[in-house]
Amino acid sequence: MHTISTPQEATQALAKRRAWHWLEVVFWLAAAASVFLLPSQHSLLTQIAIWSLFAISLDLILGYAGIVSLGHAAYFGFGAYVAALFAINYTGEPVTGLAVAAVASGLLGLVTSLLVLRGSDLTRLMVTLGIALVMYELANQMSWLTGGADGLTGMPVDPVLGVLPISFRPLNAYGYVLAVLFVLFVVARRIVHSPFGMSLRAIKGNPLRASQIGVPNNLRLIAVYSIAAAYAGIAGALLAQTTPVVSLTYIDFQRSADVLLMLIIGGTGYLYGGIIGSALFLIAQKFIGNVTPQYWEFWIGFALVVIALFARDRGVFSIFERLRNIVGGKTKP
Amino acid sequence: MNALETIHLEKRFGGIVPTSDVNLVVREGARHALIGPNGAGKTTLINLLTGVLKPSKGRIKLGGEDITVLKPHQRVARGISRTFQINQVFGELSPLESIVFAIGEREHLGTRFWRGFGSDDAIVAEAVAIAKQFGLSDVLTAQTASLPYGKQRQLEIALAIAGKPRVLLLDEPAAGVPEAERHEILEIVAALPQDVTVLLIEHDMDIVFGFADRISVLVEGKLFVEGEPKEIENDPRVRAVYLGERADG
Amino acid sequence: MLTILFDGIAYGMLLFVISCGLAVTLGLMNFVNLAHGAFAILGGYCAYALVNLYGVPFFASLPVAFLFAAMIGLLAERTLYVHFYNRSHLEQVLFTIGLVFMVSALVDYFMGSQQRFINLPPYLQGRFDFFGIGIGKYRLLxxxxxxxxxxVLQLILGHTRFGSRLRAAVDDQRVARGLGINVNWVFALTFAVGCGLAGLGGALGAEILSLEPHFPLKFMIYFLIVVSVGGTSSITGPFLASILLGIGDVAGKYYAPRYGGFVIYTIMIVVLVLRPQGLFARGQSK
Incomplete structure (x- = not known):
């Protein structure tokens, strides 16, 4: 710690907080390389990228704004259905589909945020859960539109921007999904490092003080909730575009729970947690889950209990940190 | 000109009336102290003034403008700032981030989502100046939660000042501060800019009489007496209230 | 029509017995316990194993189911839950969802994934006709x-020493401790009884609620609805909510099978948004 006495030093200190770390650059270069270097794993990598985006969306509200949600799949599923129906009825161009899904889910987020943001953590948990259940029931009942329990099939997927065909081209599809993830990650990164992002962290940390500094807490939370919903909608649309069928599993509780788990595994509040968590989760699922599904469920539950017991904001990393502290003889409060 | 004024202000919680028909006038530029025994309703009154609580009856005026129905953040925008009895700081942020943030919100730049936080040179420069004024220069980039209580207390006041308030409400600024760091807080309070109207809530009579040019005494939710420090000091009724309280323990 | 009402009441009563323990942990101890249903299936499977595999009489299996779930509840409270009392709701949610997954997987592993029915004694099977209302004997039981x-719960809470201690501990932990009440023990015991009741409800309801490994997750939302709609300031709130939910759900499945769930969830959201303290809560929040 050193004394800061000039504005230049302060500006530098603040700029350093939002500058790209070299590890981040390496990470994204590695991700880009994976498009060409790991052809056999493209379907897994595509899944990871889509879940990553979904988890980043949850991180925006949970990690940065402190809004707990047990029903984030509502926006994911809504975006997927909207994208599929839009493609069937209007155009199969994927980027247009993403934009439409983003707007639709964002609006759904805007409307539902008015319900979610009232009340305590517990009420928020229940209301988000309830919203997802209502969406699930709606999708299930409006089978003339959504295909109900059978799912929605026959969605056309044209080449991206009329140039890049992704249908039945795993390499292209992964490249497309990864590019979308990267662009939206950069956008999210800018948002969380902006004055707006700082106000979210402030509201999360101390809502009372934030409002006494002049922050309209609710408006900010509504804004970020809508942005996160739009992100989730895009993630859903991406999955719809890269899978043959949009089904009710897009909205079910399992999906909301899984994305929460992935984010918690990777850690909240630094954006990479969602990516790392979904990668660990899906790779583990591939290896353990393929043996027996029951075992998988057990180990997921076990992981949750252990993480809840020992880990805080940094997911698995805080377990490592704790171990290191214990080994090193340091005790942390 | 009145900086702050309450008219027949009342707050009820069921059968309890912590604020009862309070007509308080704080003049522009005043160093006004609000004193009273424990449970007299001082903090309730502050919460009513800042909009944390809604009054059951009565009006509140800030510089002549009726702010009774405004939300807390709208009142802040109109120039009312406060500190809390127990520190309310952003533990996860650094003091630098907290002050830059507070200034940015004052300038209504909090909705900017595409600019980097801290990329506005004028705001950062002002934050550094405020930090210097409040003795925070040496800890600006530390995590606030890791700072000693006294430093956090200084940040608490700095955050309120960063809003460039017309009226500043100080809720027991020296509360909880260790004896050794106390004088630093009091110096800061004494050095507050003259154009800021200050309403000080305080228990410690030494602080009150060293600071205030006007004192109101609140007892059981009602304004009991008001006057110059000399008058209050010699008022037998005030002495009775305080001595009575001490006799109870 | 009246038969549906009757079935609905039976269903609601079951929901109440299972959820009343949750009302205590969630409402009074402010602990988000999403794993409450796990204790219900422990009781359910315990009764199933006793009756179907070891030939224990049905009525004898019920108290055992209660004790079994209560013991496991006590064990879990002392070893695991106790670490989470002062944690954030998010951590409580993660922990308890994790427990649900583990219990479901274990039950699946040991007992199989298909739905189980407890063999009822013949005199509890069938229906009889009562002034035109078809009354299921088992449901009547x-x-x-x-x-x-x-x-019994009303009597215990209202008229015994333990009841007054629990109310004191919930009202103000510090004061209760100051009065020499062993708050930890009161909470542990209450938690265990709540789990025991859930286990008993699970055993009784094996037939109606369908006993299978994923029961806790499926019914989680129902238990939460009971507690959040009923409020937690009394036992009658959750009770009324249970009965309404039971009747509503049975009637919904019968008359409008397509929209039943939709209506129930919507009502829950509306109630939560308008009355976060619960529909039947007395007085105003703090």
């Missing part, structure tokens, strides 16, 4: 037992 439990 459920209503009887659950009403008895409600009565």
């Amino acid at each position: 459920i209503i009887f037992i659950c009403a008895l439990i409600l009565l």
